[in-house]
Amino acid sequence: MREIKHIVIHCTATVAGKKFTAKDIDLWHKERGWKGIGYHYVIGLDGTIEEGRPEYKIGAHVKGHNRNSIGIVYVGGLNKRLSPKDTRTRKQKRALRELLSILREKYPQARILGHRDFSTDINKNGIIEPFEFIKACPCFDARKEYCNL
Template sequence: MRTITLIVVHCTANKAGSTLRVKDIDRYHRSLGWKGCGYHYVIPTDGTIEKGRAEDLVGAHCKNHNKHSIGVAYVGGLDVDGKTPKDTRTPEQKIALWKLIKELKERYPKALVVGHCDLDPRKPFCPGFKVHGGQSK
């Protein structure tokens, strides 16, 4: 069993309204030579919580932090122009993200909830909003 100390929140850096699903991310990540979707969970625009990589497996979502973290990504993060960083979460995504983080915190009560940007200065706009200890409002 892995020791989880972080729950890392991401955006997928897709434009608002993207129809991307976990199967699409899985296919893309495999094309890069990875073992599948690098995130443990993906939340599409409809608010479905889709499982990516199993929690007991090391993710591929945050360099130097994958060994001890769970990666959660919402689909979006860019304005409709596909270039400008923006919090594009739908109301359904906000609810699902809060619910998922709550469930993960019950399983990993000592884990800190952080945004990708809090761990990697090269990703200053990921996930597109400030993550404060599990609140994703």
């Protein structure tokens, strides 16, 4: 059994309002040469939670941290000008909170983080600041938003 240390939130980096499913993401990841979808869960625009890769399998969503993490992705993350933006719908926010609560019960020691929280602290001040993000994903501060779960 895997020791889960992180629950990592991602966005699909797609334009707000465009519908995509776990099947679409599975195809994108296979086109990149992966074995299949790298995320364990996908949250659609309507709040539907789809299973991606089974939890018992190592994901493919945060380089160097997949062995001990669960990956969740919400559909969206870009505005109409293709700039990073928190585009989560109310239904996505509700579904994400519910899923995170379930996963925290299952993995109480796991920290909830965004993909961007795995960036390097370039100036070594102990804080990963926006200018240091390797990615904006998930386009909101997941660590802060879900610190009380």
